[in-house]
Amino acid sequence: MPYIRKPFRGFLYFCSVLLLLFLAAGAPATAQEEAADTTEAAQADVEPSWPMDSLGRRTPRSAVEGFISAVANENYDKAAEYLRLAPSLQENLDGAELARALQRLLDQNGKIYPYALISNDTNGVQDDGLGPNLDRVGEATVNGETFSLILEKTEGPDGGPVWKFSSQTVQRIPFQDEEEAFVPLVSQLSPSVLEDNKWGGVPVGHWLAILLLVVVAYLLAWGIVSLALYLIRLSWYKVREEPTAGIVKAFALPLRIYFTVWIFVVASQQVGISIIVRQRFSEITLIVGVAAVLLLVWRLLDAITQFVQRRLLHRNNMAGVSALLFLRRAAKVALVVLGVITLLDSIGFDVTTGLAALGIGGIALALGAQKTVENFVGSVTLIADQPVRVGDFCKAGDVVGTVEQIGMRSTRIRTLERTIVTIPNGELSSLKIENYAHRDRFWFHPTFGLRFETTPDQIRYLLVELRSILYAHPKVDPSPARIRFVKIGADSLNLEVFAYVNAIDFDEFLEVQEDLYLRMMDVVEASGTGFAFPSQTLYIARDQGLSKEKSEEAEEQVQKWRAANDVQIPKFTPERIQSLRNTISYPSNGSSLQKKG
Template sequence: MSLNTKRLLFFFLLWLALLIKPEALTAQLLGTSKSATEEPAKVPEDSLGRRTPQGTVNGFIKAIGDQNYLRASQYFVLSKRSYRKTAERIRIAKTFQQLLDQGGNLSPSSIISNKETGRTDDDLATGVDHVGSITTSKTAIQLYVENQSDDSQPALWLFSAETVESILSADVSKAKTFLDRILPTVLKERKLGNVPIGHWTVVVVMTVLSYLLARLLVFLIGLLVQKLWKKAATEQGTAIIEALTLPVHMYLTVLLFVAFTQRMGISIIVRQRFGIIIITIGILAFLILLWRMTDFVSMYARSRMSRSGRISAISAILFLSRTTKAAIVVIGIIALLGIIGVDVTAGLAALGIGGIALALGAQKTIENFVGSVSLIADQPLRVGDYCRVDDIKGTVESIGMRSTTLRTSARTIVTIPNGQLSASKIENFTHRDRFIFNPIFNFRMETSPDQMRYLLVELRSLLYAHPAINNSNPIVRFTGITADALKVEVTAYIEAINVETSQEVQEDILLRMMDIIEQSGTSLAYPSQTLYMTRHIPPSTEKSDAISETIKKWKENNELQLPKFDPKRVEELKDTLKYPNDGSYRPNEE
């Protein structure tokens, strides 16, 4: 074969490959069969809706409502012999309807599983669901539906063979319902929606009667509670009773209606249609109860906070109350949509994703809210407290849901986010039970030992005698000799209700200590680095001699209160000073 011929053959094969679809080429190369890429065939729908337990029950109710008992029999597991006999199939369907009318109860449609697998969270075997019961004076039957197909076939749910057998063994030949005995023939023969008009009339009458009877029972229960409960007349008791009245009334109405209609023999068709309404009323009653209890708890908490002066907590309580109410509304909507048959799974998933996105976007806001809740719960500070947060000192002016404001001594406002505040070191000066008094005196080097002994005794005597000093032992110690002074350190605690009062007491004690220092004949030393120009006043020799004589007498009489004070002397000194001093303004006496 020539070179040109080979080239022509090559280009022809390349052109042919381009014409073939890539998917087909890949399939041919990999040996993939055509059936593998095709979508699996859809399962054909059952014309009677028996793919789920809910569809089976609804289809059966519709069939007996249309009085098509032959079709209704197709929802039963029947033996081959019974299935061949049309009359037998019709008899079984009519018997089942009669038993349901006499005292049967099917679960509401929204509660029955709408999945082909049925319920998997109950104690029953896989492929078996409980859908109701029949209870009469002679009969007690549990109603089950069972999946008749295996895993390789589409689901087919039918009333189980055990249920059908129990229906066949029941004797209903002479049994008549209460309505069958009292209703006139006209109301039983004339029908509306394949149900006798008399049944609809009785349903309306029973609704009104159940409402009125429930109202009477609520009134009687209220009177009984007011007589037996001592706090019923209080504001809180009244609020609790009002919160419970409407939900209890709704629950009693539903319970009475269900009991009356089932005992009187109302058609199962009517009762099944009212099932969703009954459950909806029950859910609404529960939601109303949660709503009113939220209002009561919020009102009670706000009154408690107001009485205790915790005004900042009221905003948090209101926020929590509104959040709880919003959650109640959302939960109620989801529950009601589920009752009427709307699949809320996708909505819940979207809500969860949206909640995560919202939480990520509002991370700081949530952090500040959690911080505000922590501040309200722990109460490290309150409005009006003077405190220090890290390096900031100021008076708390407000505690909000997002931030807290402090007014500093420079009259500026500092706003601190609550998330940051809850993680900071908070030093609260307002709630101190006592104030430290800790002056340090530096006396002149010329101070004699007897003068120092006199100062130590008299300064401590002053602290013992002052009524505003805490009873714990005050400390007055000669702590050292520096290059230019003799050092005496005083430590005591002032009993005062606030900073201003403590400063008044401190001022009084310092003035009295200055009198003692002046009386001792010595004086305070000045720092050596300060040049103090003044006329030289020599120490008073008369005062120094007098002090020495006083110390000598204390020693002779064993009354020198150093290094410790005699407890008897301490008791004699306690509260012997007048505070305020004579001549001071005393508003209490006026």
């Protein structure tokens, strides 16, 4: 049952679109004639040097429309006025019979291009390689040889251009007695009552046959595409995975419509459907073909964007999803506009003026929405380059905080004071952004100022013991971990620490930094010296002086290192570094985080 319902739903969709297009094109020729009259009136306003031609032969399109309308009304004397007869043919052949013969040729083995593809300019197509006064409007086959149907521009009695089927084309039309025994297949299969009754100059059987061909063509197209998709799924394992599955699925309906049009066009010519009927449906088939291409682009756009959207949602990139949805909507609007323009152009409306108006309106809109466009481009830049993401702690200009939202127009940052700062994306994309979230290590670089009473041996002691802490601490990267005596300042002797702390976030870094500071303060106290007071500070107290015993102990330790040639200055030996690695217990003994073995 689902295999029956699915094609039936698709067929109903296809038929509804086809019906609307058929009503837009108009079954009788009156709408086309009115459009031709309107076009000719407009051209008469532009080129008033000659009056309007009574038969509507000023342009190639109106000439073909006039010929088809004349044969549809079985007015072959009028149809003959659209043929350019050489003097030799005018003497031997009747123009009306020649027009009837051209109709039979088109019914059996010929075709006329859709009206939208035929020039509606008085000068025709100038760059088709046929010359300035010739235009190709169709094809026909005689005795297995295919040739082009050519219109030729001549000069009418009033001096204006008159387009007719060229004398070379007329000469290749078969005579009546060569084709009188031929009966089209559709006429052979139709009951006599359908052949005797006509509508629009064509037997009713042809109109019914054309509707039947639509059904048959769609079913054949559905079967071909379904079989092809089944074989692809059977032989190609990647078609079951995204995004390949979505792309293959997107091709199904457009290909079904396209094959329907192709089968319909070929079959209608092969069974001998009248050129009058086929020409009425030619514009519809052209529109449906263009609609199939636009539908394919639409479905591919949906398939690809849905796949990318799922990936962005998986990564929790909501800003990317917003940009993707906006771009998808913009692309779909552009497709709709393109489809409407193509539809209007196909049914004979002049869209040049409308496009010019849209261009002027687009410029005005672009000027008015300059900031909006700038912010949108900035948001696309932020999403593509990703200098910051939602949740990152960063500094943008003079704003420091955590990114909470990246929208299509602006980005919101929550500052350290818990306020929200909104920055337009156009401005943010041009700022210098410092992202703290992506750093792998934290820089630990304090400078210790020692009192001037500190002796050199005490400094040596501190250089060794403080650096030992860096090498021994499990959270400090040993390379490059160093402590150097860098400066004799105005009020202190300065030791500079340079090291990197391995921490996953800033809170952990603060914990490790606190531990390092406390350990280093213990070492400074154990060395017998102390931190210097700034000279600008007036310190009123009884000076306790320096500990003589601790100073002697430090000096004695340095003497022992000297005697053993073990002073680890200016740098530690690899063996010493290795012996010190991870010898410090962290967290410190007594901490609530210290686990008991």
